Amino acid sequence: MLVHSLFNVSAQDDFQLSSGILRAQGAFAMGRLTESKATQIYIKGDLSYYLDSKVSVRADGFYFVDSQDKTNKPFDFSHSLFTGMSYHLGDGGAFDPYVGLQPGINFARLGSLVTTLPISPNVTSWSPVLSGHVGFNYYAPKIFHLFVHMQYIQGRFVNQLNTQSLSEFRISFGLGWNIDVVK
């Protein structure tokens, strides 16, 4: 009801996903590391381009802001970048559920709590990661949409001081923007 009233549902029947749609959004994202149970906060941005109504290529970037609990902070920072694809399950209408896969890379530094050193070691490491995602977009007639995006990341931070799982569940939602770049 809320979504329908916000987005003027009478006009949405006109919306049709097609190739050439470029969508982007920026939002805060919350992440939960599965091994250390730490909750992390990110600023997230993503960009998608629809090859047709079923397939889009996309890139996602996460900038680490902080951990929610200062006593459970595995990383001083943990930024990541993903590129891959989404497969769209809907019929090309305004409601656009999708699933997808993205290889990626993570750049992180261990927090002092997970080493035997009294201060955070200035040791960073790049770690390959793989992620799967699921979510949906809900398109308004013109240039914006609501989105909910959930992502599971698999990987491991490894350096000469310690090893730490990067496996994490992340969620973000908000308002995104879209244009047809070739219309």
Add this chain to the structure above:
Amino acid sequence: MKKLLLLTLAIIITVSHNSLSQDVHESNFMIMRCATKLATVKTFSQDPGMFELGVRSTASLFGDAGNHGLGAGGQFRIRFHRQIGSEWFADYIVTDIDGVGKREDVHIGWSVMFYPFKSESRRFSPYLLAGHCFDYTKVTPYGVPALHNFKSERWSSAIQMGVGTHFNLNQWSDISLSVQYMTHLGNDIHTEIVEENGLRYLTISDHSHGASLEGHLLATMSFNVKIGRLWIGK
């Protein structure tokens, strides 16, 4: 992991006969959006000259130390013939050696892909692949301060061969899954985990004199987009 490997092989073997009926139409599309406008019927191009870009994730399995690694990278493909293509790739793979060391591999190489089936109208397109790569390997033990850290690294050459399949999502994109065995032709960095007085640590021996055939199994998942044809030909 063995189950996953067997499942992968089973999928590759069984999907070769799985086809969807599609209208076959020769389209000479270039850039993604142009392709959308021009090609109105579905066919999965095997046109010579086709150039593709992709990203990939690679799992390194059953290597020297028996540990599993995960990698990320990119690739491009150039199709030479309807049944022969090539893949040019770069991967960065990190492996945690039982919590006592770190192994990093960088692979930069190419593979020739042979497609035994003409599969323009099929969703699945299986292939055999064989090729060569240059690789850089570095092994670092944990638990010692960085300044005094002992590590071993080497550049070497490798050959690889395996099987794979594309799953065509639409005319312009596919997901590919391949399994290949890579054999290093250069020096071997041999690692061994030693346990003394309840402490475990890594020892490294660099067999720099004499070639070895150290190898590992690589399972790669990639996502690729057709960009356009570099040349027009039959």
